[in-house]
């Protein structure tokens with residue numbers, strides 16, 4: 392899978408997230424890349440609208456992981472403050488990977504060596520010209 396989208400609003404980024412979410416299966420892992428304010432949380436909010444309707448999706452900045460209950464639960468990580476594998480163990484990262492839910496992780500730049508064998512990378516880049524424009528690239532990756 393290799394997909395690219397240009398969005399011109401937060402709502403359009405949420406819509407791309409919702410559409411992509413329809414192709415996800417239990418145990419899938421979505422690794423999100425992109426700067427501060429790129430739109431990672433907006434994408435996860437859109438995806439969760441399909442996967443965990445009613446979930447109040449917010450950046451798990453202080454909690455590190457938010458859980459959104461659903462038939463297949465959604466786990467939403469923010470790796471911004473993760474600096475080593477010990478921190479991953481202490482948040483239960485490897486347990487989450489194995490319990491059948493769908494994981495979204497923001498700031499995967501921080502955990503590159505610890506990503507699972509199979510994941511979707513979602514990279515969001517801001518336009519330098521227009522503050523509302525984003526480029527979203529989705530790639531299925533194997534290691």
Ligand SMILES: Nc1ncnc2c1ncn2[C@@H]1O[C@H](COP(=O)(O)OP(=O)(O)OP(=O)(O)O)[C@@H](O)[C@H]1O
Nearest residue numbers: 398399400401404427428429430431432433523525
């Ligand atoms: N096309 C767009 N797609 C997504 N967000 C947009 C777009 N245009 C403007 N925005 C704005 O950019 C911001 C994106 O915020 P969001 O929290 O989703 O980013 P983030 O990548 O999760 O940031 P952080 O690294 O702080 O977690 C919001 O204020 C949103 O309204």
Ligand SMILES: [Mg+2]
Nearest residue numbers: 431432450497
């Ligand atoms: Mg965020």
